[in-house]
Amino acid sequence: MAQGAIKKVVLAYSGGLDTSVILKWLQEQYGCEVVTFTADIGQGEELEPARTKAQAAGVKEIYIDDLREEFVSDFVFPMFRANTIYEGEYLLGTSIARPLIAKRLIEIAAETGADAIAHGATGKGNDQVRFELTAYALNPEIKIIAPWREWDLLSREKLMAYAESRGIAVEMKRDGTKSPYSMDANLLHISYEGYDLEDPWVEPGSDMWRWSVAPEQAPDQPTTIEISFEQGDPVAIDGKRLSPAELLAELNRIGGANGIGRSDIVENRYVGMKSRGCYETPGGTILLKAHRAIESLTLDREAAHLKDELMPRYASLVYNGYWFTPERKMMQAAIDETQKVVNGEVRLKLYKGNVMVVGRKSESNSLFDASIATFEEDAGAYDQGDATGFIRLNALRLRVAGRRK
Template structure:
């Protein structure tokens, strides 16, 4: 490498695209390329990736394991918020991107790089998530998205470029699916999924059994939360990473957490994907059940609105925003009482809460019982109903007046409620 050569940090996955991008950056701009592999729980042999990046021309390779940070600062805050996109998607790809961007910026600043490059296409959401995050953290860094500017238009073009420039690549057979994997989920796009009329094949699954092939015997799992954060499975304490991995195995065995959805991408088009989020689905359902026991009606109602907005912010790449930070403050406050244990039943793709218990429970059997009690005067309900329905009563009287024949002098009957 030439001295004083400008540096670029590349988000490197080791696939065909980023391997070609690595060499292209060097050839096109004369950059010294620093490859960065961010471990957010994907199943990869990072020693092989590192070797491949060096063979492809990288001057240096960073492999950064951020799984603990991923869980603590990204997954669990989103779980506590109940963040979800379009009522279904549990945001697995979305909250990994700002963390990866943060790592890229940190290394770029440490290395004195002038730019960050990524392999996201011009059709997807990830380009937005990467670039908005970088702009929030260090807007002085240049952003390079080769798929938006180079002359290579297809996988075949990339293979040709790799062969021409002696870039080490694996088998060139077309992949059926485009996948993204991390600790929380694995997603699948492409192949037969591009036609929304096609039923997806069970061959797509990598983590989960097909529900119809899951065990015939259900399984019950108890999960304990402290202030909205899961800390135990059964009687055993787990750190966040191991807890999610364990629930992924349990949920995957029972076919839990498979989602096939058509979603609205941020860039304007619709796309279809199949997601496997077994552990995450169990945690979301358990957390929701515990909130129903420990939060009051007004809090649950408002928090549902927060969950929708939180999900939209994450999907749109707006993690590092004042609004998202403010929502976190509200969520943290709301979770002070969300401690307790939930008993979950897993069976052939379904997951449901069988029971909940908490020292902060707002459920009082002596108030709720249908049997005799000494704490609730049922006569009080009459006055409550009269006041609760007063606007409707007034509207009803007005409607009755309109129905009277013109000139009629009949008086309305008396109404005890008034």
């Protein structure tokens, strides 16, 4: 797009090196006004410095929005109702945050009269797809600027040189240390990529992890907790009702203290390459186990099995950026219908990286009938003789095929 084609752009802005350079680059290359948007989705960092940096760059409209409750209630919890996990291991912490950020970018563009949005996702990753699919779904006419697909500042050294030449202050240290990894955090997880992780044979260093103790260093006594569910969503821990964001934050704290939630994955990116990443998802790991436990008690067998069949497709939609699509919404409606009966409590023991279900109950929706399932005499609740015909009918095709042999 030529200079002058864009009058105002909303930039997803963190105040870090990449987006600080992007802000100045947009002003120079497009001669446009820049609106900055910084989302608080529970990354655990002070966000006000982003405002100061944006003001220093001449930005007049600055948005710093607390989206933690919306993130958990409208994105994380619906995903967990489906027991969503990508390629058997990844709990989609980064993936599920992107549609919310892009949604807010589009809203701010409408509020400020901007004709474009911009993001700092690279041309090699999944996030560019997630941001832009969401943006086009919500505003088909929006213009999108992706600097990493346009500029030649394709290394950290070039970014640093650009920042120095323009007098852009770059915060090298946040807490006295500078991690060599590319990190992304929100209330669901924290991720690590790059540096020595680019060799999938290299074990991550013990000093990389931020949210959890090593399982072998976790307490020698288990921690027992109870999680209450209403219509598939967790609402309380040990009887104390919490908001969605508060509940997930508390599970992160408890899980991290018990060494829960670490994973080391080589995943298949949507753009075609394999990528190695490490993740800490303590609260999500606990929730997945607990939700499946309460479903085991309350869901009809075929409904539960159908949900399991749908889940990999649902996970791919989330991973690849198709949150705001007819097919995801259709699947969500079906999943949410099943959750009306998913009410009750689950008791878990957390011990040295393990999450163990040790009890589950549902006063109103349990399908477990001890009088039928018992190994003792059941007073006629189940006629074991009925199994003879059941087995013979189901074996008919096998017997026919066996005779032909």
